Amino acid sequence: MRNALTKLRSRAAVAVAFTLLAGASAAASAASAASAASAAASNGARERADDVALIKRGEYLARVGDCVACHTAKNGKPFAGGLALQTPIGTVYSTNITPDPETGIGTYTYTDFDHALRHGTSKAGYTLYPAMPFPSYAHIQPDDVKALYAYFMHGVAAVHQPRTPNGIRWPLSMRWPLALWRIAFAPGVAAGTNAQAADGATMSLERGRYLVEGLGHCGACHTSRGTLLQEQALTDGSSAAFLQGGVVEQWFANNLRDDRVDGLGEWSRDEIVAFLKAGRNAHSAAFGGMREVVLDSTQYMSESDLNSIAAYLQSLAPARQQAALVYSNTAALALHAGQTNVPGARTFLDNCAACHRSDGKGYEGVFPRLALSSTVNAQDPTSLVSLVLHGASMPGTASAQTVFAMPAFGQRLNDQQVADVVTFIRGAWGNQALAVDADTVRRIRRSSP
Numbered sequence: 550m551r552n553a554l555t556k557l558r559s560r561a562a563v564a565v566a567f568t569l570l571a572g573a574s575a576a577a578s579a580a581s582a583a584s585a586a587s588a589a590a591s592n593g594a595r596e597r598a599d600d601v602a603l604i605k606r607g608e609y610l611a612r613v614g615d616c617v618a619c620h621t622a623k624n625g626k627p628f629a630g631g632l633a634l635q636t637p638i639g640t641v642y643s644t645n646i647t648p649d650p651e652t653g654i655g656t657y658t659y660t661d662f663d664h665a666l667r668h669g670t671s672k673a674g675y676t677l678y679p680a681m682p683f684p685s686y687a688h689i690q691p692d693d694v695k696a697l698y699a700y701f702m703h704g705v706a707a708v709h710q711p712r713t714p715n716g717i718r719w720p721l722s723m724r725w726p727l728a729l730w731r732i733a734f735a736p737g738v739a740a741g742t743n744a745q746a747a748d749g750a751t752m753s754l755e756r757g758r759y760l761v762e763g764l765g766h767c768g769a770c771h772t773s774r775g776t777l778l779q780e781q782a783l784t785d786g787s788s789a790a791f792l793q794g795g796v797v798e799q800w801f802a803n804n805l806r807d808d809r810v811d812g813l814g815e816w817s818r819d820e821i822v823a824f825l826k827a828g829r830n831a832h833s834a835a836f837g838g839m840r841e842v843v844l845d846s847t848q849y850m851s852e853s854d855l856n857s858i859a860a861y862l863q864s865l866a867p868a869r870q871q872a873a874l875v876y877s878n879t880a881a882l883a884l885h886a887g888q889t890n891v892p893g894a895r896t897f898l899d900n901c902a903a904c905h906r907s908d909g910k911g912y913e914g915v916f917p918r919l920a921l922s923s924t925v926n927a928q929d930p931t932s933l934v935s936l937v938l939h940g941a942s943m944p945g946t947a948s949a950q951t952v953f954a955m956p957a958f959g960q961r962l963n964d965q966q967v968a969d970v971v972t973f974i975r976g977a978w979g980n981q982a983l984a985v986d987a988d989t990v991r992r993i994r995r996s997s998p
């Protein structure tokens with residue numbers, strides 16, 4: 550990224566030199582060549598400063614939109630595409646969005662870029678697969694699209710890397726049904742500018758809404774999908790299904806509404822900010838798809854924007870009226886006394902208690918707590934089963950660099966044992982979530998990559 554920025558600076562300098570030359574030759578025909586040239590020089594300097602500022606803003610917005618996550622292959626060059634995204638109809642490969650004229654978007658006009666980003670149509674005219682989150686990006690305001698365009702044209706290093714053909718078979722590979730999908734499910738694009746939403750320097754609900762519903766595309770994972778894979782709601786205004794949780798690649802992206810048991814109802818604004826910035830807080834630590842979101846995107850967001858996002862999430866009415874859970878020490882006392890006749894208790898003591906402790910409180914910032922945790926009490930147990938089967942490691946971020954990991958137990962524990970230990974933690978220490986059966990574990994184990 551830093552390399553790209555240096556390149557861009559020298560490229561911007563060349564552009565400025567051209568501007569100056571053009572200004573100077575026009576001035577030569579004027580009466581006072583010298584004074585006009587100096588005026589052109591100061592115009593040029595101002596333009597350059599404006600360009601650099603615009604590109605920098607575009608770079609920040611690209612972080613917020615997390616373009617790099619999908620448009621970069623594993624160990625690949627940034628934005629050169631080629632990452633395989635699994636969809637129910639087959640594999641879609643992200644495209645090269647570096648300014649390479651042949652294999653990237655170097656020949657895209659602002660309008661072509663806008664069409665892809667917000668309308669979901671390619672330069673060639675076909676509709677994009679909604680693996681590209683254009684229904685959320687439709688909310689991006691035109692000024693921000695301009696900054697993003699400036700960044701992708703001038704702030705990103707061009708990489709020559711041809712597109713990987715999609716692994717979708719005919720007839721599903723036909724693009725025209727996607728156009729119908731787009732007409733049915735993608736909203737109209739933002740036409741003007743809402744000043745509050747555009748203001749990144751002041752914390753506000755409007756700014757938070759704009760970032761979450763739009764560029765941040767949080768709903769792409771945190772909102773469940775309908776039969777045609779459309780998100781059940783794209784804004785809070787439309788339905789309480791918005792951000793009520795969804796499953797993405799064997800992970801359950803939690804309910805982010807104000808629910809007190811399985812949502813963010815018991816998290817303070819500062820705690821939400823800490824989670825997004827550091828990847829961990831007193832309640833939880835990021836794993837699964839959220840690990841990458843923290844690593845590539847939210848850790849770079851400004852304090853003001855993080856606070857706006859947190860304030861907006863806190864404003865989402867809970868989907869269910871729930872009383873807060875209350876800690877109970879029954880399970881801790883039983884475990885201390887060596888009473889392990891409840892299914893899963895022995896497995897917990899032998900495999901989990903060393904880190905998460907028999908009182909379920911863990912060690913803050915190191916081994917997350919399991920007691921009264923929104924993750925453990927989630928209605929959908931997919932994440933819990935995946936964690937036990939595959940383990941996880943926290944994101945190492947600028948503000949919390951040490952990476953703590955949880956080992957995988959998929960080899961050591963059979964489906965019944967996994968079901969039992971997950972059921973155990975969902976009922977211990979005051980937790981109140983439904984039991985998980987061995988069939989659920991088997992299904993998740995089978996569909997794991």
Ligand code: HEC
Nearest residue numbers: 614615616619642643644646665671672677678680681682
């Ligand atoms: C969740 C994954 C994902 C994210 C995040 C994402 N994209 Fe995409 N994008 C894709 C995929 C997949 C395609 C190819 C879709 C297809 O082939 O139909 C695509 C296509 C595109 C295209 C069209 C390129 C072409 O060849 O016409 C552009 C431009 C683009 N993305 C820009 C962006 C920008 C800018 C961002 C960040 C603001 C972004 N994308 C974020 C997945 C993503």
Ligand code: HEC
Nearest residue numbers: 765767770800801802803833834835836837838839842923
């Ligand atoms: C690529 C999918 C994906 C995207 C995009 C995404 N998340 Fe997540 N998120 C997850 C998953 C999976 C979890 C559950 C794992 C965890 O707690 O880290 C999660 C967890 C969280 C949690 C912790 C909830 C809890 O109760 O423990 C917060 C807060 C959160 N996400 C906020 C956001 C915000 C804000 C955005 C948008 C800027 C966002 N997420 C975008 C996948 C995603």
Ligand code: HEC
Nearest residue numbers: 833834835836900901904916917924941942943953954955
């Ligand atoms: C070596 C220490 C260690 C052991 C043993 C361990 N874990 Fe973990 N566990 C962790 C760490 C570290 C995380 C955070 C992982 C991340 O965020 O990527 C975690 C996360 C979790 C979470 C998610 C909590 C949250 O909200 O973020 C659950 C649930 C969990 N572990 C359950 C278990 C169970 C059940 C066992 C036993 C089968 C177990 N763990 C064994 C270290 C451990």
